[in-house]
Amino acid sequence: MTTTTSPRLDLSIDAVALTRAICDVESVSGNERELADAVETALRELPWLEVLRDGDAIVARTNLGRAERVVVAGHLDTVPVAANLPTWTEGEGDGLVLHGRGTVDMKGGVAVQLRVAATTPEPTRDVTWVFYDHEEVEGWRNGLGRLTRDHPEWVAGDFAVLCEPTGGAVEGGCQGTMRIDITIPGVAAHSARAWMGHNAIHDAGHVLTRLQAYDAREVEVEGLVYREGLSAVGIRGGIAGNVVPDLCVVSVNYRFAPDKSVEDAEAHLRDVFTGFDVIVTDAAPGAHPGLDHPAAAAFVAVIGREPRAKYGWTDVSRFSALGIPAVNYGPGDPSLAHRDDEHVPAGQIYECERVLREWLTA
């Protein structure tokens, strides 16, 4: 859905109304242009911001020479619409709830970014506001990834907040992920004379037994507890109903706390599966929560809630790869993301706006 006239975003309206306006500009991944244009236009009206653009990613920053620079980022795209646009509301006052695609993931966060950007001309920390495209699709398309590759100086800073939905809590860092294939050899034979072969699938039982017995760590990193996991995510073997199979492959996914490097993770898996042929097929590092940084500590203090660990892999890792500690913080229950009934209490949007503004002005 595109229109010839770009919608205008009025950043003077309240954050919930702005969230609705942003959600109602459909921007499924690959179709962010219209919303990106509107965001760029609105930001260019704020004289205290330098505005940069790469594709459908917009970067706007203050240049006040503050001692610290913080980055506040959010993506403009959503998963496909499921008859849940335009947005609608239920209830009123403190019970007001906003329904529709993007209300959770993550246009509430984007609205808060824009509201605070528009109302904080002299933040106590220099701020870089990042709005990017293609977060909900393959990682190589990711707009934040493109910025970190092509314009790392645009997204540089001392600490970053990614406004993904966390229900208003700070979720620090993220776990790393590694995938391996364990190949179990055998000797083929006709199944009528099974004793002349060696069954690779039967032997795979030893791998599965180790997986069953594996005691996943709970690891405290900078005050947050990460819960690791080691899961078979695939198994295949066998070529015909009368052949003892000479090959079985078990695919395993390891999610590891950010105190481990990718190299540590591989060494650990080779230890767990000693005696088996292990090939690493995919890996991405975790990200430290960075909560020992002064800007992070100040941020957590404003929120007044205990931070917690982030389990999934998120774009905070892209900041981490640049050496920038990063956390997730935003309105909306993350378990409602991508659901057809995605909805957010208005109060979470207002609270998020209050926190960001207080952090940047205190």
Added chain:
Amino acid sequence: MTTTTSPRLDLSIDAVALTRAICDVESVSGNERELADAVETALRELPWLEVLRDGDAIVARTNLGRAERVVVAGHLDTVPVAANLPTWTEGEGDGLVLHGRGTVDMKGGVAVQLRVAATTPEPTRDVTWVFYDHEEVEGWRNGLGRLTRDHPEWVAGDFAVLCEPTGGAVEGGCQGTMRIDITIPGVAAHSARAWMGHNAIHDAGHVLTRLQAYDAREVEVEGLVYREGLSAVGIRGGIAGNVVPDLCVVSVNYRFAPDKSVEDAEAHLRDVFTGFDVIVTDAAPGAHPGLDHPAAAAFVAVIGREPRAKYGWTDVSRFSALGIPAVNYGPGDPSLAHRDDEHVPAGQIYECERVLREWLTA
């Protein structure tokens, strides 16, 4: 390869020369017509035989009113030729070896059938000679299967010998086969939060452990020892690299001695895999060796070697399904069947001819 003039088979030549003549009429499955025509023509010249035909299957029988009727059967087709026709020989005298497609599987046996049919006008047991098509392809095309369905009276008898290669030993009966799928359920979850799901592949480890621990029986049936087998022949599970799988399916093939019925076999597998969801996907009964039958005992006595069990599923089961005990007996090492270098010692062909003739005339 077809010719407009059918080759003539001269049944007065010696069995090895006749084997060569038969091999040199190419008859890969589906192309048996020319050889079947030649066999029919040759048999019709023998006045003591009633000759019947269905497609490319030929049945020829004596009708002497003997107390017993025995069936001697062989297939006319071969697997595809692999630059191993026409036949050739190596050595001479007792060391003569015959090379080429069909020499083992099983035109040596067919030549012996024809030689004994042509030279035994008054057998002490009535004999039904069966020559059939489509043994080397899908079971539903099998010519012996077609005869047992459409003309069961043509192949009726008290005991049957199938002249498949056994290296000159009697291989009695055959094992049954059953395939099952064991479905292991789980609860899907994101692999970053594996503890919120239940991993079906991990649970499949319990099935594989039972397979590893399974102690396959060796069973004596009518004096022959059958060795059973229980083999995983397939396993599959997993839908994506970041999902704890909610389903894993293990396919298992059970080969069971002919003292067990299909129902017994199913009950046994349900016992072995108690607690798991078992579905039978395929089953075929075994066949008793039938060596307690007088005609069989007389046959074994002529051979003068200990009979042994047949492990694979063979067409003897088709006789067994009609209530006719049956054994495999023929020239050629069965492990050379289907190989490009298939070859047979001439002595095995002569010995087989001697045995069949003595059995039918003593």
